[in-house]
Amino acid sequence: MPSYELSRCIVCSTAEADELLSAEDAKAEIEELWEYHQRRLDPAVPPNSLMDRVAFSQRAPLRLVRCCECGLVYRNPVERPMELDAIYREEGPDDAVLRALHETQRPAYDAQAARLTEIFGRRGSGIEVGSYVGAFLTAARDAGWQFAGVDVNAETNAFTRSLGFQVHDGTIESLEAERHVDVVAIWNCLDQLSDPAGAVRAARRHLSDGGMLAVRVPNGACYAAFRPLLRGPFAAVAREWLAQNNLLGFPYRYGFTPTAITRLVERNGMRVEAVFGDVLVPIADRWTKRWAALEERLVKRVIAAGARISTGDKPLAPWFEVYARVRETDSPSVG
Template sequence: MEAVTECPICDNVEFKSYLTCRDYLVSNEKFIIQECISCGFRLTNPRPDDKSIGNYYKSENYVSHNDESGGFINVIYRTVRSYTLSSKTRLIKKINGGEGKLLDVGCGTGSFLEACKSSGWQIAGVETDSTVKALAQEKLKIQVHQDLSEIPNKESFNVITLWHVLEHIPNLNDAVRRLSMMLAPNGTLIIAVPNSNSYDANYFKEYWAAYDVPRHLYHFTPSTIEKLINKYKLQVIETKPMVFDAFYIAMLSTRYQTGKTNYIESLKVGLRSNAKARKTGDSSSLIYIVKKL
């Protein structure tokens, strides 16, 4: 385990306890989420170090690393994913004004990159898990990088995407700095992360599945995302809700809370969360569309 002694956003050294959550996916261990008393940034602290964090991803139910994991919830996830992949490819094409050069960070088994390749994009990917990376390379027939640092400095991309990935990256500031440098002129950075200020986060509290400790090292809100990217001359120009996330996360959360998935309760919470988000902007998960200043 390692302790974070300075806030990655504001460098403050004082934190307060926010929640204690359990790892329901792998270890059943408890982890503390702290909040910076200066800027409000939330993070898992202490957290597994680089040598041990991989052990917390070793589950056949970790669906982004496994195209064939079972269970009804994961079947729903993959069914919805086929729709959201189309939505994502339409979004990046609209933002970029056509196809171009794209980097997907945390590409998993390569489903999104495969859809982009089929749509005419030049693709590149980063995936830190060596086993999953091999699956992506076999599917995509390209070399997938293991780390952002492997990408040559001269490379630039019209679109860089991180779909539920930024919350997993230990060296947060280094990653955002590199991503900013890799953007082509008028390029777009797209970051999708859970929102710990959402209705469903406040409803489920320590059982909220999107805390996903210790794999999620950070627990963003719209305010803290903006503070982070503004440090690197980047600006959020638009946010978009990820509507399906509220239902998927609620299904997992009810199972963590009671030991059994409550589909009716999950539907109610998901509907309420999305309804409230239309007024507040605090969706369960948000897509941040980011440009250079």
């Protein structure tokens, strides 16, 4: 059994927060998630292929709260960091499953690599934190970038190296200090780390002058907006919005908001250049029933449109990306 401790906002350090999801709500929401996916999947689906859909790496939250200052959604109480590390090191699906994940994720990363090139203004070198099955590394290579990976999971790293990439077993904090790159990218991963603030600080140390940090995270503001609607006349819409984007049951440690990320990067001598609201990479695969795959495509098109027009903390955007550049004249104010 994991052990838990009380937590506070990792961005503002304040303990002032509102309860968003009680322990009881959490259980009900997980059941709803299982029901949702069971209807949509071929009954013959092997357990391994449930990875990243219902069998998430993270345990379900006990209770979720939302910071009154920056809107960060976080677990309180939270698993102790040691336990979390153990979750990531234990896993090891076989190569066929990793290859299938790679293939499923690849198309969305092509769009992301193109977006990065456009916002950064040119191609260059980079490090991806949480490079996982190498879908982004491949997309970036094909787009003319030179990216290397960093990941705590040695088994998936072996698979990713087999695709021809340099991958460091460990964390951004454990990467050799003299390594400097144009871009540090943290896609779909900052929210799973035990110390995201430390990772952002470490990322900044590896950036060259004019370098850029690019992050993609689940939007706590979206979860906070749709979660209360699960009990009411708009329940079906809210369920679809959250479930299609892996927000139902909230399998993350943190739900950032654009406000929270902005505070984190500014504190580390960077300035936000772009915020982009988006949907999750496609989750349908060969085990998804045809109607469900079609529905996912249609629903995600609608949600993506909503994500792009939504302003402020982008409550209609289930996921968002922030691109922040190192300020020329500043060194990090917090070491």
